[in-house]
Amino acid sequence: MTSRASLLALALAVLGFAASLAIGPEGAGLPGAADAARMVLIEIRLPRAILGALVGAALGLAGAALQGYLRNPLAEPGLLGISGGAALGAVTAIHSGLAGAFALALPLGGLVGASVAAIAIVALAGMSGSTTSLILAGVAVSAITAALTTLALNLSPNPFASVEIMVWLMGSLTDRSLVHVWLAAPLILVGLAMLLTTGRDLEALSLGEEAAQNLGVDPQVLRFKIIAGAALAVGAATAVAGSIGFVGLVVPHLLRPLVGESPGGLLWPSLFGGAALVLLADVALRLFAPYGDLRLGVLTALIGAPFFLWLVLQKRSEMAP
Numbered sequence: 001m002t003s004r005a006s007l008l009a010l011a012l013a014v015l016g017f018a019a020s021l022a023i024g025p026e027g028a029g030l031p032g033a034a035d036a037a038r039m040v041l042i043e044i045r046l047p048r049a050i051l052g053a054l055v056g057a058a059l060g061l062a063g064a065a066l067q068g069y070l071r072n073p074l075a076e077p078g079l080l081g082i083s084g085g086a087a088l089g090a091v092t093a094i095h096s097g098l099a100g101a102f103a104l105a106l107p108l109g110g111l112v113g114a115s116v117a118a119i120a121i122v123a124l125a126g127m128s129g130s131t132t133s134l135i136l137a138g139v140a141v142s143a144i145t146a147a148l149t150t151l152a153l154n155l156s157p158n159p160f161a162s163v164e165i166m167v168w169l170m171g172s173l174t175d176r177s178l179v180h181v182w183l184a185a186p187l188i189l190v191g192l193a194m195l196l197t198t199g200r201d202l203e204a205l206s207l208g209e210e211a212a213q214n215l216g217v218d219p220q221v222l223r224f225k226i227i228a229g230a231a232l233a234v235g236a237a238t239a240v241a242g243s244i245g246f247v248g249l250v251v252p253h254l255l256r257p258l259v260g261e262s263p264g265g266l267l268w269p270s271l272f273g274g275a276a277l278v279l280l281a282d283v284a285l286r287l288f289a290p291y292g293d294l295r296l297g298v299l300t301a302l303i304g305a306p307f308f309l310w311l312v313l314q315k316r317s318e319m320a321p
Contacts, residue, residue, distance in 0.1 A: 005258035005265075009272030013053060016279025020049035023286050047178045052282050053275040054181075054188045055173075055241045058233035060274015061267060063248020065195045068202040068263030069226045070131050074311060076249035077234040080134075080227070081117050081141030083245075086238035087169060088145045088152075089113020094165050095152045106168070107183055107239045114235025117141050118227060127220045134223070171242035171297025173282055184236040191233025192271065194225050199264030201225075206263050244297045246304020247274050253311065 021041065059077055066075040077083055093099045093109030124137035149169075156162040201222045204212040213219065238244075251273040252266055259265040281299050 005255050005269040006272060008258070009255065009269045009276055012276035013056075013272045013279060016276050016283060017049050017053055019283045020052060020279050020286075021045050023283060043177065047176050047181050048173045048282070049279065050181050051176050051184065051240060052173050052279045054185055055237040055244060056247060056275040056278030057192060057271045058188050058237040058274070059244065059247035060251040060270040060272075060277070061192055061195050062230040062234050063274070064252040064263070064266045064270035065198055065202070065226055066230065066248070067252055068266065069198070069205065069222070070135060071206070072135070073253065074249070074308075075135075076246070077230060078142065078245060078248075080121055080138035080230060081145055082114050082121075082231050082234050083238045083243060084142045084145030084149070085117025085120075086110040086114040086235045087243050088149050089116070090168060090239060090242070091149050091152045091165050094161055094168065095156060097157075099164075104179070104183065107180060110239025111187070111235060113145075114231055114239060117145060118231035118235070122227060127223055134227075167295070168242050169297075170295035171244040171300070172295045173241055176240065180240045184240040187232045187236035191229045191231070191236070194229030195233065196267055196271075198222060198225050198229075199267050201264075202267075203262065203264040242295075242297055244278065244300050246300050246308065247277055249311075250304050250307050251277055253307070 062077040063075070066077065066079065067073055070079075087110070089112045090099075090106050090110040092113070093105045098105035098109065120141050121134070121137045124140060125134040153162060153165050156165060201212065201217045204215040204217045205222070207215075209219065234248075252270050255269045255273050256266055259269060278296070278300075281303070282296055285294055285296060285299060
């Protein structure tokens with residue numbers, strides 16, 4: 001069942017990647033159309049497709065790992081405050097004017113913000129604290145970063161900075177280049193690798209913390225892998241693409257029935273499923289909103305918010321006598 005879910009998610013991701021490369025009329029009918037089309041493919045479509053796949057994979061896998069570790073089906077990457085930290089770092093770069101003076105200041109600010117948020121979470125929750133303390137620390141960091149982001153928006157030096165901040169916060173893959181790919185890809189891949197090594201430990205943890213320790217699971221090592229892996233992958237993804245929510249919540253829930261409720265077996269399918277969802281959502285935007293009127297983060301929120309509401313109602317009905 002796990003391999004079948006992985007193959008299905010991989011097939012959708014490949015389909016989305018191919019569609020992302022193929023869609024678009026750029027260069028058609030112009031003098032030197034072949035050279036123009038090649039340039040468009042390499043400089044515009046390929047970076048956008050690669051970055052979309054990496055961002056989706058990071059969000060989907062981080063969501064599955066966090067849900068397995070926290071044993072909370074409503075957990076998602078934004079819960080730990082890492083996405084909020086990356087957003088605050090990027091917004092600070094815009095507010096201070098660094099983004100205008102230095103092209104890479106925006107993603108670098110996001111990476112610094114994500115790192116600070118991860119350090120704050122570890123300092124608040126501790127490496128040996130309970131999962132409840134980790135959730136509370138994440139909620140606290142999320143609240144602080146959201147408040148500071150709102151403050152930066154409120155105190156923006158001019159209307160143009162406010163618009164730039166709002167556009168970035170909505171999340172998008174538009175105008176991303178190979179520079180963004182080279183900046184984010186190493187960190188995302190390292191984070192994904194760390195999260196993928198937690199599969200066996202998550203399976204043991206589903207039996208209970210005491211049983212997991214008897215099976216050789218080191219709680220502190222597992223917590224470090226989860227926090228560090230999510231911080232690297234999600235922080236780097238948010239730093240280059242902005243805030244793209246609900247992918248880490250929706251994808252694991254859609255694929256969980258196909259893997260028999262196995263937290264470890266859900267990791268690979270969620271990686272490919274997250275990549276597929278972001279790529280297909282981006283393709284839909286390019287088909288139906290080609291002039292950028294609708295942002296990627298807005299579309300995923302429109303998909304995820306009703307799904308989140310449905311999950312809450314489903315859980316309430318299951319707990320009702």
